[in-house]
Amino acid sequence: MGPPGSGKTTLARLLGETLKAELVAISAVEAGVKDVREAVAKAAERRDQFGSRTLLFIDEIHRFSKTQQDALLPHVESGTVTMIGATTENPSFGVVAALLSRCRVVRLESLADSELAMLAQRALADRDRGSAR
Numbered sequence: 686m687g688p689p690g691s692g693k694t695t696l697a698r699l700l701g702e703t704l705k706a707e708l709v710a711i712s713a714v715e716a717g718v719k720d721v722r723e724a725v726a727k728a729a730e731r732r733d734q735f736g737s738r739t740l741l742f743i744d745e746i747h748r749f750s751k752t753q754q755d756a757l758l759p760h761v762e763s764g765t766v767t768m769i770g771a772t773t774e775n776p777s778f779g780v781v782a783a784l785l786s787r788c789r790v791v792r793l794e795s796l797a798d799s800e801l802a803m804l805a806q807r808a809l810a811d812r813d814r815g816s817a818r
Contacts, residue, residue, distance in 0.1 A: 692793055693771035697742040706738035706767065707731055713748040718756045725760045732765065739766045746770030747779025754781045761787055 694710075701708030709724045728739035741757075743749070761768050761784065768788070772779055776790055796804070808815045 694742070694744065696793070697740065697769045697771070700769065701740045701742075704738060704740060704767075706740040708740050708742060709766075710742045710744065713743055713745040713753070716743075716753075718753050721753060721756050725757075725765055728760070728766045741766040741768045743768065743770045745772060747772040747774040747776065751781055754784050758784055758787075 697710070698708060700706075707728070709728065711720055711724060724739075724741055728741065731737040731739060743757075746754070757766075757768060760766050770776070770780060770784075770788065776785055776788075780788070
């Protein structure tokens with residue numbers, strides 16, 4: 686959970702890379718139960734055929750209906766997918782209790798301009814990975 690631009694999608698991508706998991710992104714604004722079922726079916730196939738993990742990223746999860754969220758529950762419980770739901774709203778009001786109880790809520794905050802400037806300076810000065818090499 687966090688405001689727009691706080692890094693929710695970027696964090697999901699980094700987690701997918703770190704976990705060596707297939708990242709499947711769905712927008713709750715555009716997707717329906719059919720899309721969730723397709724994503725889960727492909728995740729089960731990858732798991733069964735290749736032993737791969739799937740990270741299911743659902744942007745704006747608070748926009749999913751109760752039925753859509755309930756459709757996710759058995760697949761999150763069974764571990765077919767590891768779900769990350771991003772929301773700009775309080776998840777206690779936008780995510781059904783059964784799904785929320787199986788999640789860890791992380792609140793992200795936007796960085797201040799001074800914090801962004803410090804990060805940019807640190808990156809530029811980094812001899813190994815920055816532009817100072």
